[in-house]
Amino acid sequence: MLLEVRDLHxxxxxxxxxxxxxxxVDYGVDAGETLAVLxxxxxxxxxxxxxxxxxxxxxxxxxxxxxxLFQGRxxxxxxxxxxxxxxxxxxxxxxxxALSSLNPVLPVGDQLGEMFVVxxxxxxKDARAKAVELMxxxxxxxxxxxxxxxxxxxxxxxxxxxxxAMALALEPALIIADEPTTALDVxxxxxxxxxxxxxxREYNMGLILITHDLGVVADVADRIAVMYAGRIVESAPVHxxxxxxxxxxxxxxxxxxxxxDQKGEELYAIKGLPPNLMHxxxxxxxxxxxxxxxxxxxxxxxxLYEVNGxxxxxxxxxxxxxxxxxx
Amino acid sequence: xxxxxxxxxxVSSAGMGGAMDLAVTEAQTLERTPGGPEGTGxxxxxxxxxxxxxxxxxxxPVFIVSxxxxxxxxxxxxxxxxxxxxxxxxxxxxKAQEGSQPGHPFGYxxxxxxxxxxxxYGTRISISVGVLATLGVALLGSALGGLAGYFGxxxxxxxxxxxxxxxxxxxxxxxxxxxxxVTSNTIWPVIGFIVLLGWTxxxxxARGSVxxxxxxxxxxxxxxxxxxxxxxxxxxxTPNAVAPVIVVSTIxxxxxxxxxxxxxxxxxxxxxxxxxxxxxxxAASPYIRNAPHMLxxxxxxxAVTVLAFIMLGDAVRDALDPKLR
Amino acid sequence: xxxxxxxxxxxxxxxxxxxxxLFKKQVGAVKAVDGVDFELARGxxxxxxxxxxxxxxxxxxxxxxxxxxxxxxxxxxGEDIAKLSGKALRSVRRNIQMxxxxxxxxxxxxxxxxxxxxEPYEIHPEVAPKGDRRTKVQxxxxxxxxxxxxxxxxxxxxxxxxxxxxxxxxxxxxxxxxIVADEPVSALDVSVQAQVINLMDRLQSEFxxxxxxxxxxxxxxxxxxxxxxVMYLGRIVETGKDAEIYDHPTHPYTQALLxxxxxxxxxxxxHRERIILAGDVxxxxxxxxxxxxxxxxxxxxxxxxxxxxxxxxxxGFRYVGGPAAHDSACHFAEEKAVxxxxxxxx
Numbered sequence: 001m002l003l004e005v006r007d008l009h010x011x012x013x014x015x016x017x018x019x020x021x022x023x024x025v026d027y028g029v030d031a032g033e034t035l036a037v038l039x040x041x042x043x044x045x046x047x048x049x050x051x052x053x054x055x056x057x058x059x060x061x062x063x064x065x066x067x068x069l070f071q072g073r074x075x076x077x078x079x080x081x082x083x084x085x086x087x088x089x090x091x092x093x094x095x096x097x098a099l100s101s102l103n104p105v106l107p108v109g110d111q112l113g114e115m116f117v118v119x120x121x122x123x124x125k126d127a128r129a130k131a132v133e134l135m136x137x138x139x140x141x142x143x144x145x146x147x148x149x150x151x152x153x154x155x156x157x158x159x160x161x162x163x164x165a166m167a168l169a170l171e172p173a174l175i176i177a178d179e180p181t182t183a184l185d186v187x188x189x190x191x192x193x194x195x196x197x198x199x200x201r202e203y204n205m206g207l208i209l210i211t212h213d214l215g216v217v218a219d220v221a222d223r224i225a226v227m228y229a230g231r232i233v234e235s236a237p238v239h240x241x242x243x244x245x246x247x248x249x250x251x252x253x254x255x256x257x258x259x260x261d262q263k264g265e266e267l268y269a270i271k272g273l274p275p276n277l278m279h280x281x282x283x284x285x286x287x288x289x290x291x292x293x294x295x296x297x298x299x300x301x302x303x304l305y306e307v308n309g310x311x312x313x314x315x316x317x318x319x320x321x322x323x324x325x326x327x
Numbered sequence: 328x329x330x331x332x333x334x335x336x337x338v339s340s341a342g343m344g345g346a347m348d349l350a351v352t353e354a355q356t357l358e359r360t361p362g363g364p365e366g367t368g369x370x371x372x373x374x375x376x377x378x379x380x381x382x383x384x385x386x387x388p389v390f391i392v393s394x395x396x397x398x399x400x401x402x403x404x405x406x407x408x409x410x411x412x413x414x415x416x417x418x419x420x421x422k423a424q425e426g427s428q429p430g431h432p433f434g435y436x437x438x439x440x441x442x443x444x445x446x447x448y449g450t451r452i453s454i455s456v457g458v459l460a461t462l463g464v465a466l467l468g469s470a471l472g473g474l475a476g477y478f479g480x481x482x483x484x485x486x487x488x489x490x491x492x493x494x495x496x497x498x499x500x501x502x503x504x505x506x507x508x509v510t511s512n513t514i515w516p517v518i519g520f521i522v523l524l525g526w527t528x529x530x531x532x533a534r535g536s537v538x539x540x541x542x543x544x545x546x547x548x549x550x551x552x553x554x555x556x557x558x559x560x561x562x563x564x565t566p567n568a569v570a571p572v573i574v575v576s577t578i579x580x581x582x583x584x585x586x587x588x589x590x591x592x593x594x595x596x597x598x599x600x601x602x603x604x605x606x607x608x609x610a611a612s613p614y615i616r617n618a619p620h621m622l623x624x625x626x627x628x629x630a631v632t633v634l635a636f637i638m639l640g641d642a643v644r645d646a647l648d649p650k651l652r
Numbered sequence: 653x654x655x656x657x658x659x660x661x662x663x664x665x666x667x668x669x670x671x672x673x674l675f676k677k678q679v680g681a682v683k684a685v686d687g688v689d690f691e692l693a694r695g696x697x698x699x700x701x702x703x704x705x706x707x708x709x710x711x712x713x714x715x716x717x718x719x720x721x722x723x724x725x726x727x728x729x730g731e732d733i734a735k736l737s738g739k740a741l742r743s744v745r746r747n748i749q750m751x752x753x754x755x756x757x758x759x760x761x762x763x764x765x766x767x768x769x770x771e772p773y774e775i776h777p778e779v780a781p782k783g784d785r786r787t788k789v790q791x792x793x794x795x796x797x798x799x800x801x802x803x804x805x806x807x808x809x810x811x812x813x814x815x816x817x818x819x820x821x822x823x824x825x826x827x828x829x830x831i832v833a834d835e836p837v838s839a840l841d842v843s844v845q846a847q848v849i850n851l852m853d854r855l856q857s858e859f860x861x862x863x864x865x866x867x868x869x870x871x872x873x874x875x876x877x878x879x880x881x882v883m884y885l886g887r888i889v890e891t892g893k894d895a896e897i898y899d900h901p902t903h904p905y906t907q908a909l910l911x912x913x914x915x916x917x918x919x920x921x922x923h924r925e926r927i928i929l930a931g932d933v934x935x936x937x938x939x940x941x942x943x944x945x946x947x948x949x950x951x952x953x954x955x956x957x958x959x960x961x962x963x964x965x966x967x968g969f970r971y972v973g974g975p976a977a978h979d980s981a982c983h984f985a986e987e988k989a990v991x992x993x994x995x996x997x998x
Contacts, residue, residue: 040841155932185703186868187929190912194928212842215914239918256846258875260913261920261991263894266853267875269846273811544758548822551716552772553745562771566762 001069002206003052003091003174004028008066010047010230012277013059019277021047023230024066026304029206029223031173034197036209036221036238038253042274044230045210049176052208053093054083071173089119092167094196096179098159102151108135108162109147115169134165138195157188164196174206181216193220214257218242226250229275229285232304236314244325246307246316248290251324284319292320380646390642396635403447404454411447415440415602424618433624437610445602446624452603453632456514456521457584463522464583465576468529473568475530476537477560483534490527498524499589506595514587517596521583532575536568543567570647578640581633588629604629657862658692658715658748658830663724665710669937683936684710686886688724689963692830697856697863699877699894701870701909705933707886708866712834715864716750717741728830746776749823753835755815759807765818766803769793772825779826792821795858797851813844817851824855832864837872849876870913874898882906885936885944888963892978900975902966902985905945911990925990943983951984959983 010022022044029035039045050056052068054075068075070091075083095101103111112134113127122130128147135143138161151159160180167175180196181189197220200207211217217224218238225235226247234247245251255268272289275281281288287297296319305321307314318324384390403410418440426434433442475483502520509516540546541564549559590596591605592612599606604625611621666681685707692698702708713719715726717733725732733744752758759768769789773780780788790800796817807815816836823831836852837845849872855861867873873880874894881891882905890903901907908927915924929948934940943961946952966985969977976987 040843157932185933186870186912187703187908188932189914190926190928193914213914214842214916217914218916218918219914242916242918253842254916256843257916258846258849258871260871260874260898260910260915263874267846267850269850270843271847273813273844274841543760544752544754545760547713547718548750548752548758548819549760549771549775551718551745551750552775552822552826553742554771554775558775562763563760567760 001028002031002033002071003208004067004069005048005052006067006069008048008051008068009064010044010051010056010061011064012061017278020280021061021230021277022051023280025227025230025232027225027232027235029174029208031206032201032204034200034207034209034220034222036211036217036224037227038211038214038217038224039227040212040274042229042277043227045227046178047230048227049093049178049208049210053091053176054080054087055093088115088172089170090172091174091176092170092172094160094163094167094175094177094180096182098156098163098183099151101163102159104151107148107150108154112147112162112166112169115166119170130169134169135162137168138162138165138199140165155188156184157192160184160192161195164192164199168199168203171203172205174208175200176208176210178210179212180209182211182213189216196220214253226253229280230277231285231317232315233286233317234315235304236307236316240314246314246321246325247286247318248292248320248324249286252289252291284317292318292323294320380643383646384642387642387646389638390646393635393638393642396631397639400450400454400632400635404451407447407451411444413441413444415445415448416600417441424614424621426618426620434618434620436607436621437614437618442607442621442624445607446604446628448602449604449607449625449628450632452514452597452601453584453587453629456517456587457580457632457636459514460518460521460525460583460587461576461580463518464525464529464579465572467522468526469533469569469572471526472530472533472535473537473560473564476534477541477556477564479538486530487534490530493524493527496524498586499593502586502590503593503595506590509595512598512601514597517587517590520590521586525579525583528579529572529575532571533568536571537564540564540568574640574644574647576640577643578637581636581640584636585629585633654693654695656691656693657729658864659725659727660691660711660715661689661725661727663688663711663714663726664722665707665714665719666722680937683886683939685714685721686936686939688883688886688888690881690888690891692862692864694829694862695856695860696879697865697877699873699880700864700866700883700888701868701873701880702883703868703909703933705885705936706883707936708883709834711883712750712832712864712866715830715832716748717745718750742776746779746826747828748830748832749826749828751816751819751823751831751833751836754839755812755819756839758819759815761807764804764806765793765810768807768818769821769825772822776826788825789821792824795824795855796821797847811844812840813847816840816848820848820851820855824859827859828861830862830864832866834866835868836865838867838869845872852876870898870910882909885933885939887944887981889945889982890978890980891963892980893975896975896978898991899989900978900987901990902969902976902978902980902987903945903982904949904951904984906980907988907990908948927990943981945982951982953984955983 005025005027008022008025012019012021025044025048027035037045047056051063063076070086075086102108109128109131112131113124116122116127116130117124132143132147135147140146140158140161154162177196181192184192193216209221221238223235224238224241225232226249227233228249234241234245234250236246241250242254245254252268252270256270258267270289275285283299284297284302287293290297302317302319304315304317307316307321418438420439422435423437423439424435428434431441431443433446436442436445471486475486501524506516506520546559546563549563587596588605588608591603592609594609596605597603607625608622615622663685664687665685666683668678669680669682671677671679688711690698700708700711710719714721721734726734728744728748731744736744766786766789769792770785773785773788790803793800793802798814798817807818810818837848840848853876856863865873865876877894879892880894880897881888882897882903884905890897890901890906897906898910901910908929911925911927931948934947940947942958943956946956961981961983963979963981965977966980966982968985
């Protein structure tokens with residue numbers, strides 16, 4: 001495993017109390033594999049990624065338990081200095097909002113080149129040449145001329161390409177992309193997603209794709225981990241999960257999105273609201289919204305059950321995963 | 328399936344009520360980095376600006392100290408006889424420049440007047456100049472700035488150029504020139520001068536925050552309902568744009584008090600027999616070597632007052648700025 | 653077809669670009685909307701889809717009179733609302749209301765829910781006498797699925813989905829005939845989106861509303877719309893009934909748009925053809941000559957640069973009929989099924 005997160009716990013201390021954002025997350029990604037982490041707001045999907053990258057705001061955030069094993073080392077035990085060396089060089093992150101992630105007063109070429117100057121000790125001139133090469137790599141037309149342009153002179157799609165180029169610069173083993181195409185238009189979204197998938201194959205990187213969009217996931221992911229209230233509720237290979245979901249939350253999500261290819265009558269709607277992270281319901285956190293909930297769900301927190309002993313492994317955190325899969 | 332529609336509401340009515348909903352938004356804030364569709368969430372928007380600000384302020388020692396000091400100053404400026412029984416204008420030249428004595432803890436000034444009594448009575452001038460000038464600046468500046476921001480257009484461009492001109496006038500030099508021609512010995516010329524030069528500061532802030540508030544969808548919604556301009560300005564824009572004006576005004580209040588003292592010191596503000604810290608500082612400054620107490624007490628009172636208002640403004644600004652939370 | 657209550661013709665909105673501070677001179681224009689025509693029938697939902705910058709939100713603003721058109725007419729029951737003012741405008745406004753995209757900025761944070769939903773009655777006092785207003789507001793809360801006891805709460809005490817319900821209640825207060833909804837669910841979580849869409853569906857039949865539903869999400873638009881218009885750079889390039897557009901698109905832009913939508917179904921995905929468009933949308937200050945889509949179109953020929961294609965049933969389908977015979981502004985319109993036929997699971 002390239003990256004393995006084990007039993008990660010993160011909480012936030014706020015004025016109103018302690019919000020338990022991540023409550024025992026386990027997931028892993030191999031080189032060349034794409035893991036999609038799917039969840040709604042407050043599910044803890046981005047917080048987990050920040051904890052992996054070491055860019056969590058501490059305080060108010062606090063990692064209260066767990067391990068983040070990257071190439072065998074527990075990142076949480078590293079000193080900040082060592083951590084910084086890992087960041088950017090060995091793992092990189094792509095954010096949703098490319099405009100605010102780029103420095104508006106520096107030409108993009110300088111920002112790309114900076115990576116080589118800082119991490120590889122290259123001269124400015126060589127770094128500039130490298131920047132052009134990277135921009136060509138992410139297929140920015142007329143890269144040689146545009147290397148001197150500022151971020152605002154690029155369109156949204158092009159800016160996201162620059163972000164990808166930046167993440168790729170030092171050829172990291174792992175890329176975490178947090179909603180990389182959410183801010184983009186559909187036609188541009190497809191271009192960027194394709195590029196990302198292609199580059200990932202080329203460099204044989206691990207990719208963690210964080211998203212709320214079930215459609216984007218279906219396109220590119222190998223495996224999916226669905227998060228709810230700071231826990232993984234289901235994890236499975238992409239085809240299986242869409243064919244037969246093994247958790248009522250996943251099932252509800254899949255049924256609640258309207259389809260492009262058919263006009264339904266009424267949409268299925270998951271009742272209620274996502275839970276308050278300061279008062280996560282006891283037992284299974286999803287039980288107040290779950291159509292299948294029984295008494296045991298209100299008291300016993302379900303472990304991540306092995307589903308059917310299928311290979312590759314498939315897991316569901318539902319006491320009634322069998323019933324869920326059967327109907 | 329009507330029961331489905333009620334479910335969302337039912338969850339909240341099931342007990343935890345407001346607190347529960349609050350935490351939902353809190354959760355969204357946590358997940359925000361650096362956006363997400365959920366990122367359109369309440370990040371940086373007021374949850375309830377005033378109640379949150381009040382909660383912050385009550386726990387802020389800077390606020391408590393400065394508020395107590397200001398409260399004390401306001402009380403003695405209204406009723407100076409509460410703590411000073413003498414008459415600030417009753418002087419005895421024979422006692423000129425004498426130091427501290429029983430019943431006259433601060434000693435006497437160059438005219439033989441009691442420094443303690445004069446310092447206490449001087450509070451009234453400082454506080455009233457400060458408060459009235461700030462009121463004038465805030466009202467004029469926010470009215471002009473608010474209208475310019477709301478209606479925009481040519482009037483706005485013209486006003487902006489005019490404020491640029493006012494910003495270019497050096498305050499002390501302007502005061503020396505303008506106030507030297509005034510003969511009235513009341514506080515009004517000084518207040519008028521401060522308002523004349525000070526309104527541009529509030530104008531800019533008010534204009535900016537009205538422009539920000541104007542772009543919110545709730546303003547569009549009101550307009551789509553057919554609401555009049557006055558309704559939109561009063562109901563929707565003013566309550567949401569007033570916070571920065573309050574902050575700037577509170578901080579400015581301290582500087583206006585100092586400005587009055589400066590002008591009086593330079594001889595163009597208030598003149599004797601008015602009792603003012605500035606006048607007393609001015610009168611005492613030649614004797615700083617042999618009778619420092621004459622200068623120290625009014626100057627100290629001035630410093631404490633200015634500091635209290637600036638600290639209060641700072642605390643209010645921090646409390647009203649959601650980004651600092 | 654039911655009675656047509658709204659007719660939009662030749663709608664244009666250009667924002668002048670100026671230089672200079674006090675003495676401005678026009679140096680160009682942002683052509684946000686550049687000739688849009690459509691009709692809306694009673695009880696019908698017209699979906700308008702397009703990417704950011706296509707002008708769909710500007711159309712919405714003009715429909716509710718938040719922006720004045722540069723040219724063109726918006727006729728509501730025969731009257732051109734863009735030319736109205738004063739009393740006549742207010743009475744039209746009662747009948748055309750708007751639901752906004754962002755539930756966080758569309759409610760005044762300093763007003764209680766009761767004040768927000770009751771404000772329409774204060775602006776149009778003739779609709780409800782003073783004593784009735786509180787009851788009316790509570791009824792509205794109930795209608796949109798919120799507890800009527802929440803009347804004294806502030807917006808920040810609600811979640812995004814609940815806030816959007818409040819926004820919808822405000823839009824309903826004056827019992828309008830038409831509701832213009834600009835991306836009403838795109839700021840909401842997936843599981844809450846469905847709740848709000850279902851609510852809008854139910855309200856439509858309960859109050860005989862007509863919707864103009866503007867969104868970038870093609871799946872949601874299909875779900876809710878009877879007819880769909882696809883916008884590109886300020887114009888409608890293709891319009892028709894939902895099945896005509898989704899199952900029988902003839903304009904290349906519509907085809908590309910549909911094929912790019914990620915479908916939550918990996919099996920269906922593999923059987924779909926994908927058209928990936930080159931480049932970005934051109935700037936609305938500098939719209940290509942002829943067909944405005946030609947710079948990204950794989951079918952573009954010389955004719956496309958010279959001749960503006962009209963929005964009409966393409967000649968090839970005019971006498972054949974069938975679902976492909978709907979309005980499409982392309983010189984080389986061809987049918988192409990890109991969505992699949994819905995045989996996937998689910």
